[in-house]
Amino acid sequence: AADCLASERIWFDKPRYDEAERRFYEQMNG
Amino acid sequence: MVAGKLYTYPENFRAFKALIAAQYSGAKLEIAKGFVFGETNKSDAFLKKFPLGKVPAFESADGHCIAESNAIAYYVANETLRGSSDLEKAQIIQWMTFADTEILPASCTWVFPVLGIMQFNKQATARAKEDIDKALQALDDHLLTRTYLVGERITLADIVVTCTLLHLYQHVLDEAFRKSYVNTNRWFITLINQKQVKAVIGDFKLCEKAGEFDP
Amino acid sequence: MVAGKLYTYPENFRAFKALIAAQYSGAKLEIAKGFVFGETNKSDAFLKKFPLGKVPAFESADGHCIAESNAIAYYVANETLRGSSDLEKAQIIQWMTFADTEILPASCTWVFPVLGIMQFNKQATARAKEDIDKALQALDDHLLTRTYLVGERITLADIVVTCTLLHLYQHVLDEAFRKSYVNTNRWFITLINQKQVKAVIGDFKLCEKAGEFDP
Structure with a gap:
């Protein structure tokens, strides 16, 4: 099961993208 | 008929989902006035309703608070859209x-x-x-x-x-x-x-x- | 009553969602036999039903194919769970x-x-x-x-x-x-x-x- 799990597509970078998006739109709308 | 306030910054594709759904269903969605992204959504009053502080966020006229764009779109939609x-x-x-x-x-x-x-x-x-x-x-x-x-x-x-x-x-x-x-x-x-x-x-x-x- | 075949590898937390929902609804879910992860889900026959080749994947007895774990759980659930x-x-x-x-x-x-x-x-x-x-x-x-x-x-x-x-x-x-x-x-x-x-x-x-x- 661990090997199968390894092939799962997980968005590991999501926190980084969320952060960048939040900063960008805060500047745009701040 | 569902009515309520949508908290979002302009040009937010996630907010578009609910706004478009409301165009089909006739739900009355009003964009919350004076919303400042990075301030309003960090205020205690907002976090009390929406603990994760994320937008879009929806507060219905009868006081229900829904976060997550797909959930909001579902709530303001109609049977055909659902x-x-x-x-x-x-x-x-x-x-x-x-x-x-x-x-x-x-x-x-x-x-x-x-x-x-x-x-x-x-x-x-x-x-x-x-x-x-x-x-x-x-x-x-x-x-x-x-x-x-x-x-x-x-x-x-x-x-x-x-x-x-x-x-x-x-x-x-x-x-x-x-x-x-x-x-x-x-x-x-x-x-x-x-x-x-x-x-x-x-x-x-x-x-x-x-x-x-x-x- | 919904019935069908669930394609998954063992101990898949995503597949658990549908399997648990079926326990509540009484839907008859059978784990597809002989499923080999990395082979079966890459075969032409499987990709014809499930183009993205992802598991869990569900094929109902009446031939409907549903991918994405939350969608499968919804389909095999009952009104209370929904x-x-x-x-x-x-x-x-x-x-x-x-x-x-x-x-x-x-x-x-x-x-x-x-x-x-x-x-x-x-x-x-x-x-x-x-x-x-x-x-x-x-x-x-x-x-x-x-x-x-x-x-x-x-x-x-x-x-x-x-x-x-x-x-x-x-x-x-x-x-x-x-x-x-x-x-x-x-x-x-x-x-x-x-x-x-x-x-x-x-x-x-x-x-x-x-x-x-x-x-």
């Missing part, structure tokens, strides 16, 4: 998940550097282009024999996937890249030309020249 | 999205290195622990005055969020880390002790000593 059978409802959830897991990560990876939101990463962008190709191809195969994603009418599936594709079609899917996805293009152009969609996103211009990262 | 009002249905979508976006990425970042299926990254793991703390705290605040996540009965929201938390509670949420989330622990332990859940995941052992990455 799907008419258990199978259609399940298929709509499938396409909403498809948008969030197969399109959104790759779209952000490709488009954010173009918008100046993130640093450019050659390898990640190349991977994202492959993923977008796969997602557009899956849509294209599905739409070869179908006008809409689920059943014979526009549903939340079409609205959510369309909104998640907006950045791509606007900033990087130029003529050359998108030309092979004939059925997906046909479907997307039909959706953005629906009056309920135009009422929210205005006149949409397809990408003519793919945006590049400007260091 | 929510009894538009508001509850929207709240269930909200919690399913919460599981996929606020818990899953951080859970995999923290647990995968412990399982030896990904390189350990100190910074990413530290960030993941913060995100998991935020998610568990949001659940804890919500469950201070509620037994279940939506309404007064177990719904798909409880099942999906519980399944998405399994790896964490099994491998890294030791006594010390989890002790402050009193309401979340109460809710989680109640869920894993429901006979319909036990029938699928068996006797669940809470983490005693947090797993560490073994270089």
Whole structure:
């Protein structure tokens, strides 16, 4: 099961993208 | 008839989902006035209603608070948009998940550097282009024999996937890249030309020249 | 009554969602025999039904093919699990999205290195622990005055969020880390002790000593 799990597509970078998006739109709308 | 306030910053594709759904259902959605992203959504009053402080966030006239864009779109939708059978409802959830897991990560990876939101990463962008190709191809195969994603009418599936594709079609899917996805293009152009969609996103211009990262 | 075949590899937390939902609804779910992950789901026959080649994937007895774990769980569920009002249905979508976006990425970042299926990254793991703390705290605040996540009965929201938390509670949420989330622990332990859940995941052992990455 661990090997199968390894092939799962997980968005590991999501926190980084969320952060960048939040900063960008805060500047745009701040 | 559902009515309430939507907290969001302007031009938020996630908020478009609910705004478009409301155009179809007649729900009265008012954009919260004086909302300042980064301030209002960090205030105690907001966090009391929406503990994660994320937008879009919806507060109904009768006091219900809903976060997460797909959930808000569902709440303000009507029966036609929600799907008419258990199978259609399940298929709509499938396409909403498809948008969030197969399109959104790759779209952000490709488009954010173009918008100046993130640093450019050659390898990640190349991977994202492959993923977008796969997602557009899956849509294209599905739409070869179908006008809409689920059943014979526009549903939340079409609205959510369309909104998640907006950045791509606007900033990087130029003529050359998108030309092979004939059925997906046909479907997307039909959706953005629906009056309920135009009422929210205005006149949409397809990408003519793919945006590049400007260091 | 829904019946069909579920394609998955063993111990797949995503497949647990549908298997548990079927325990409540009485839907007849049979695990596809002879499924070999990486082969069966790459075969032409499988890709014809499920173009993205992802599991879990469900093929109903009457020939409908559904991919995406939340969609399959919805399809094999019953009215109680799906929510009894538009508001509850929207709240269930909200919690399913919460599981996929606020818990899953951080859970995999923290647990995968412990399982030896990904390189350990100190910074990413530290960030993941913060995100998991935020998610568990949001659940804890919500469950201070509620037994279940939506309404007064177990719904798909409880099942999906519980399944998405399994790896964490099994491998890294030791006594010390989890002790402050009193309401979340109460809710989680109640869920894993429901006979319909036990029938699928068996006797669940809470983490005693947090797993560490073994270089």
